[in-house]
Amino acid sequence: MALNRETSGNRWRIRPDGPGKVTGGLAYLTDLSAPNMLHGLVLRSPHAHARIAEVRTEEALALPGVHAVLTHADVPGLNRFGIAHPDHPVFCEERVRFVGDAVAAVAADSAELAMEALARIEVDYEYLPVVSDPELAMREDAPQLHERGNIQHRNDYVRGDVEAAFAASAHIVEDTYETPRQMHTYMETEGGLFVPEADGRLTVYSATQHGLMDRMQLARILARPEADIRIVSSPIGGSFGGKDELNVQPYGALLALACGRPVKLHNNRFESVRAGLKRHPMRITMKTGVDAGGKLLAHRVRIVSDAGPYSTLSAEVLNFAVEHTLGAYRYEAVEVRSFCVFTNNGMSGEFRGFGGNQALFALEGQLDRLADKLGIDPWELRRRNLRQRGDPGPFEQPIAQTDGARQVWEALPASRLWLERAEAAAAAEAAPAAPTASAAPAAPLGMTPDADLRSASSGTAEAATLQLPWLKIGYGASFVMHGAGLGVGIPDPAGGRLTLAPDGKIEAAFGYEEFGQGLIASLEQMLIEKFGFAGSDLRLVVGDTDAVPDSGSSTASRATSMMWQALERMREPFAHSLLQVASRVLVLPKERLRIGEGGVCDAASGERLLAYRELAQSAAEPIACETSFSYPASPVERVGAHYLYTYCSVGVKVEVNTLTGRVRVLDQFHAVAAGPVVNPQGFLGQIEGGASMALGFTLTEDAVMNSGMYLTRNLDSYLVPTIAEQRGRVEVLPIEELPDGDAHGPRGIGEVGSVGLAPAIAQAVFNAVGKRVSKLPIDPAELQEVPDIVKEGSCPV
């Protein structure tokens, strides 16, 4: 059953942070200010690559109202950050490697003064050659950005004899796929408030996806014990992976400690674009062979990923991409070679989908091209090659078994959208396309049945009823198998804590972050549905390192799964403790009691017998329960291999306007096999939201660089989809069933929505106009045509 408000019944709840966000009443961390607060700004390199000859800060410091001007000399600890490989300088010492690189930071009485102070810092640069093409960067004669060379990471995977498998193939396709430098474009840009406390500690109010990781990194930079630092990091106005790594925190912390006063930093959009992370642009070349029956024999992959100047999680993203270029299919032999390359382009890093988006665009593109060669339906080709239940994962590693692959495969042909497609195909066969429709090789549907809906065209009412021969309709689909969790070889802790607080609130504390995904809404819903509490009984504590246990990061589609696991583990013991004390207080056997809304209830009648406040007051010691465990991992050596997977099928219908070459997505279907739906609104929001990011990835978004400089410096040229792009329908079908005895519960859905749409759109475009797209975002010029109405010999009707 499609997931929506109606089908969800009373499970469709108003999220606890909803009213505040809708009314604007909720304060984000970048809305905070403190008495006596200073304003901080960072001086960033205007050059993509240069040697720093000298930095002079005296004039800036001399400006009245300027309280600190810091450079690398002022960093007491490690002058580097990076979650996995700390090589990103807090302040550059003798070299800048991209236009966002930090050279100095100032704190002043006002933002305007801080700006003036930045202008007075003098930096002498000597230009160095800019390395902007990752392919060229790999050459030995290229300028080297780091001592270790320009190749940050390599990851190869070889199984079987690929040459022999190609030799045995009946059909082979080869193509190179390119994907854009997509920006997270969170509404709240990076920023925060940094407060030195009276007791000597430092409080950091700044967004992150892993408070404890920020605490560790800041302690390393500041040369202070972690216990001296408190990170408050939620609520967050969007992150999508972009705020997992440190951004303004080192500068805010150093300035606040240097001045002994609170300091606020908040990037404007220009600075956010310049300094922030982007999705890794990748060039993926694939050569894939099948036998005459459509069985995949050989698959050769080469990935070149543009890391930008420093490591952050580029290696991990590449590992993920490698796994997902193999995906859901079985091959006789595979060979993947991959490179992550340092350049002087903008910083690349973690982004929802984590390399899966790029990989799947290429992989699914190959399947569609092969189906065309074989003359069979692309969906049928997938069926012939899908991993079956019992099969290992992409790296031949053991994985948690489900029927997800089969289930989502079957869901697509049964969907409303695919039935419509079948009808349209039948109609087109019965009545051959009208003469004005172009005879595109694989556009059996010819003329669109749709009226011209563009508000742009106007003038005559009758235009709206005309059938416009330049609008072409097409359908396409893709298959997704997406891993969740950090994967083999990376510590992946999880855990949580439940407490009956002295004021009678049930306090649920998790080290996760609320960045708009609906984490606290899901937590609330699970506590209500698993335990029987009322929403008003609860206090949800996230995003504060002083108050939460180590739950690991809010990344890799893992947080909701891990909260579910943690609550499963704590349900019995916590309920037991509550009822035990209640039984003593009420002098009733425990069996006659149960957890209820507002308090402990009579198990039979449901009547409330003891409010939680009273229970808390009568307990001799606090009632609490804590759990800690790890995200399940596959028992293999292969770094990054996953154990839990989510499966999706994605179908789309597009309209290509061949006058302009622009593509509109009219309809989407997503079947998602990820176990039980924890929170219907959150589930739908994740798939729809992910899909809308994918829409941008496919049609409009690219942070364009020229010689290491951004051409798209702001949101007036970097174009995310608007509501006008999203007018089409989106249907989401969750497949909740899991095999008997499955212990893992809900799988991750935070990323999958963003992965499958691009290849489905590319195939739909091919279906509409017969042109293969292998570079994203789709360049309308590739799809534009001189319309038949002006062609010689045409007879406009």
Add this chain to the structure above:
Amino acid sequence: MAANLEEFLLSPAVWQPQSSGAAVRLKHALGPLGVYTAGSTLLRTQWEAGGGKLPTHLIDLTAIPGLDRIAVQNGELIIGATARLNDCSSHPVVMERAPLLADAIRQIAGWSVRNQATLGGNAASRVGDAVPALLALDACLVWHDGEKQYTEHIAEWLSVQNWPGMLEWVETRDTIGLRLLTSIRIPLPDEYTTKQTRRWFAYHKAGRREAFMPSLVTAAVAAEVGEDGAFADIRITAGGGRTVPLRLTEAERLLRGRRPEAAALRQVHEAVREQYVPEPDPFATDDYRKLTLANLIAAELWKRK
């Protein structure tokens, strides 16, 4: 406090003259230090992109009483320079009798920007998306030079070469840059027409997404169509990006007196690609923009058939 004083010194002085004449005289007195500002939506984007440098003096035109009036006078639609874009596009007379302009305005920026931005500011920028529509509607601009008002045909104004660019405007002493646009006059078709022709128009803005985007190509067509379907008169205009809008005179010539048959469409398609030379745009090739313009115009004409 030092900080507040500093802040005060850094922010511009805002002048609110009470008449057009006073505004122009102020501009003459302040020279390059003073900048006319209406909705300030375009100016704002320039300040932000330029690193936040504000002018020393802002001459706020929205304080001038009556400068935002929209009225019909002697068969002309007169729109005051500071009329807000949303007020223009939702004005009953504009919607009914100049729907081409209403259409064009609805494709400028987003709703909140249109609540603040003015038609005068859009026109004064020369590359605003309303300009191709105004040109196709044969509009006239009414200027104030500090002493008197005078009228100039929009085509004439657009054809001036080396018009001080939007940013440079702030810095030049060029006398053209000193005058104030007070209103825009648009000839209206006879309300109770006895003519045997019908008005027909079309407007397109193509960019890199569906809405709220800078244009790559804008096109406007306004025509009188006879009973036989032939164009008694037609004006076709094109702009887009930083391209100053122009009339596509060759295409117009090809169509005048003709019906939009296949042969005519073919010729028009070719003529448009020939005459339209867009200012370069980093995100689309000239060829793409030429073909887009030609396709959109041909398609509109084809739909006319």
